Amino acid sequence: MIRTGIGFDVHRFAEGRKLVLCGVVVPHEFGLLGHSDADVATHALIDAMLGAAAAGDIGKLFPDTDDRWKDADSVGLLRDVVARICRTGWGVVNVDITIVCEVPKLAPYIEEMRANLADPLRVEMDCVSVKATTVEGLGAIGRREGIAAMAVATISD
Numbered sequence: 123m124i125r126t127g128i129g130f131d132v133h134r135f136a137e138g139r140k141l142v143l144c145g146v147v148v149p150h151e152f153g154l155l156g157h158s159d160a161d162v163a164t165h166a167l168i169d170a171m172l173g174a175a176a177a178g179d180i181g182k183l184f185p186d187t188d189d190r191w192k193d194a195d196s197v198g199l200l201r202d203v204v205a206r207i208c209r210t211g212w213g214v215v216n217v218d219i220t221i222v223c224e225v226p227k228l229a230p231y232i233e234e235m236r237a238n239l240a241d242p243l244r245v246e247m248d249c250v251s252v253k254a255t256t257v258e259g260l261g262a263i264g265r266r267e268g269i270a271a272m273a274v275a276t277i278s279d
């Protein structure tokens with residue numbers, strides 16, 4: 123059987139934080155605000171993985187009221203989620219992520235992001251797609267207030 127899940131997340135920019143996207147620290151004047159490392163792209167991917175397996179969502183597994191997940195490495199959380207899903211007989215087929223922001227420009231970091239996710243997902247890099255786009259200055263993301271990300275994950279038994 124083949125199943126697909128979708129994930130979406132948004133985090134706002136904040137001073138004094140690192141900007142972490144797909145586990146890559148991207149140089150920028152702001153990071154993202156959040157209980158964990160606020161890796162919005164990995165959060166969207168985790169929700170897509172959990173959605174495909176109908177196994178809940180990131181807020182249910184890693185509540186932001188729990189100090190265990192304070193400043194958590196989100197790629198580590200992804201590794202944990204993939205392990206859970208694989209234990210129930212699923213394997214990852216491919217994933218596709220779109221990161222939505224006006225700044226910073228992400229093109230120089232995309233290959234490192236793909237490489238970073240392949241290992242926790244237990245797939246080759248050519249099964250991991252990461253893309254970036256802007257919103258042409260429209261809305262909160264367009265006003266450079268934060269970053270959004272969406273992801274699709276396909277799993278098979």
Ligand code: MG
Pocket residue numbers: 131132133156160161162165
């Ligand atoms: Mg999040």
